[in-house]
Amino acid sequence: MGGSSPEGRRDPGEAERQRSSVGEVDHGFPVKSPFLKMPNKTKKDKEATKSAKSSTKSSKDVSPEISDEAQQQQSGSKRPSTSTPPPTQLNKIKYSGGPQIVKKERRQSSSRFSLSKNRELQKLPALKDAPLVDREELFVQKLRQCCVLFDFVSDPLSDLKFKEVKRAGLNEMVEYITHNSDVVTESIYPEGVFMFSINLFRTLPPSSNPTGAEFDPEEDEPTLEAAWPHLQLVYEFFLRFLESPDFQPNVAKKYIDQKFVMSLLELFDSEDPRERDFLKTILHRIYGKFLGLRAYVRRQINNIFYRFIYETEHHNGIAELLEILGSIINGFALPLKEEHKMFLIRVLLPLHKVKSLSVYHPQLAYCVVQFLEKDSSLTEPVIIGLLKFWPKTHSPKEVMFLNELEEILDVIEPSEFLKVQEPLFRQLAKCVSSPHFQVAERALYYWNNEYIMSLISDNAAKILPIMFPALYKNSKSHWNKTIHGLIYNALKLFMEMNQKLFDDCTQQYKAEKQREKYKLKEREDIWSKIELLARQNPQSNRLHPLRPGLHPQEECMVYSEGSIPLFSMETETPTAEDIQLLKRTVESEATQGMKDMRKEKVLTRRKSELPQDVYTIKALEAHKRAEEYLTANQEAL
């Protein structure tokens, strides 16, 4: 029979990340903290990088990985956990690959910097040339020089020479701090922190959008920061400063305090993804090194989330914040504190409600799954919560929920599964019946998940009666052929589990259908009886017919604009004549439409392709993340 397809596991980048974290790359991440389970990933993950089949015709053969799977999977074992949060995408917009049209109007970030009065900078001598004793003083001078702010927005060409001095100075300091030791002395701390603050802590511009609506992270291109040539270097410097082996949190905590952290957090709303990327890493390091600030950071992040969920529904940095939280959740000690459990229920679950969920969903799902891996007793409230927030009209969101639910089921304990199986499968039955084919497909694809199948087969007696009607009905009535194939697979798997159960469900379904038909017939009969009785009334012949000339059955029909009868009152299905009439109408109107289309010669852009700004794309692609010098939090261990 046909070749099989490997399970479409999410997170195939896992394989690569795993390779990096066992020390093959030279930035020397530690292997794993003792709190994390040691995942057993070998061949199973390489398979995860293969994609699910995408053809709809008879497909190509994929070599079955049955032997590998058999080796890896113990009976009833759960999926091993992922160890790092999924990284936030810089470029969230899915470009359709159309022609890149340069926008006419280039939006500029209008961060208002208060420009320094005296911007004439004199170039200072190089650090490497200076004698050792003078270096500290020179370093401080350079730092102070970089506190001069320049204008990149209203007059980009102003002070070019001095801007270059600042840029070169920053660059030099970045190099200096990276390649030398013992340079972070006590006097550097306040200077460095102040330079950072003065350059970066600013009021962010209001979100701009040509049509005046809110910035939609899925659709609109972000407005990039105009002063980035300098700001990037400031960020780099500060990051290396934090990461320097000489850095001492005990000294730094005088300057990196709650006010600093608060201002840092406010910057997360920046539209520039590169900036948020730096902020994320910086905050992550600060959280790791400054134990005294941790509670404050968590509290403030919660406030940001609350405001986002319940007030504004607008914030650009949710994904980055969730990524940081993911690494924090990963490190929770057991047993979990109440505070963290409250966070899960009161913050993470409501985050699923927001309309722009797609921007941060991978990170959110990761956080939720990590929580459940830490403490499986939270499974029931989480799943019930998800079912409560289940989208009813937003289908792409529904697909996301299904993704997340599958990830949760991958790590669920069988005892917890028992508690939630009934409401869960009732929702799945609805998803399978959804007319939106992606929702139905995604739900049906659960049957390709080995662990879920093992859970189902252990509880088939409860689950099959719930799923069967939805599956069986849609095997005939769904409009999409691919769905039929998937339903067949699901039914076949149920058949293999227990034949008698399947037969019983079939019988029950058919009996139910019979009963419904019978009831309908009964109703019809009763109506006819009533009519008959009414006609016996001697005054009935004095009544004028509602609509003269029509057949009595047609009198009560509801008509649409195209005079196509929709439903008669008695039955709910259109009659054969209705269908014929509908067909004829469709045909006649369809040809008319075709003629109109040929008249239109003007080529209009597809609505889903927006003009793309080449500059923005290039800038985002050029952003290099800080790889070489980032080390893990050694102190925190």
Add this chain to the structure above:
Amino acid sequence: MDAFKLMKELRANYEQEGYYIPKETGLNLIESTEQNGAGISAKCRDAQVEDLWGLSSFFGYSTQTFVLAVNLLDRFLALMRVQPKHLSCVGLSCLHLAAQRSAPDATLSSGHELIRIGQRRFTASDLSRMEKIVAEKLHFTSSAVTPLTFLHLYHQVALGQSPSRKEVLSLEKLEAQLKACLRCMSFSKAKPSVLALALLRHEIKAIQSEDMWEMTCHLQRHLKIADAELQCWAERVAGCLSDYASPRCSRPNHKKLLWVVSRRTAQNLQSSSCSVPDLPTIPEGGWDPSQSEDSSEDLSSGEESLSSSLEGEGAYFPLHLRRRR
């Protein structure tokens, strides 16, 4: 139909049934063939029948169609040497033939649908050719005498005596049990009349009806079925049905099936990966006297007073910076 006519019909079918039993030598050959051998083994045949059962459930075919299909399949396999790679084509053609004969009206699905849903590799023209071959070899025209024929007749006889028995003796249940038996190759050797009677007796025993039991004895005498034969099959039926009724659920193998999804869903399932190093885990702080976590941590809600959180956190604004301005 009155009792006399029924009995006459029974006799007529009884005389006919010999033509529709698969050749015994052929069946023996299949049973003795080893798995993965050169020919079709019993397991292969059983797997194929399971598949056909799945397809007929999915498409909503009647029991008649399924039973007829199995009958055709068994007869064909007993007659001809079929290579394992052709087995699925043979099976599907039997099903399609049976469907066409049993339900010539709207419920028929085209061969294309059958092939697509059944995840077969051959084409519709292959299917129709095979159908012709099967029909020709078996001299198949419209129907066959199968255990189901007898089951229906027996059931009518039983009902004829007292119509209230309809609730007690469910034809649907009997049909499901027959299907369960047919999935096992050993029952192909049974004479349809005997097998049906054995099934009926098994059910009647379960519902413990004395007079219906009497009726079955009467039927046995009427058709002159030997006691020993009936007993033998009754035992086998009991064995098969007890397996069928067990609540044990086996783990199905989803990998044998083809999972075809649309392009969009396939893209969604492949999550996009970035080869960028990620944020390493930050373990929750152990107790470190030099840098302890905020004492306000112990408060579970996040709404404690601001003053407690500011203790020991440094000056409100760095001192040296005030000096600058």
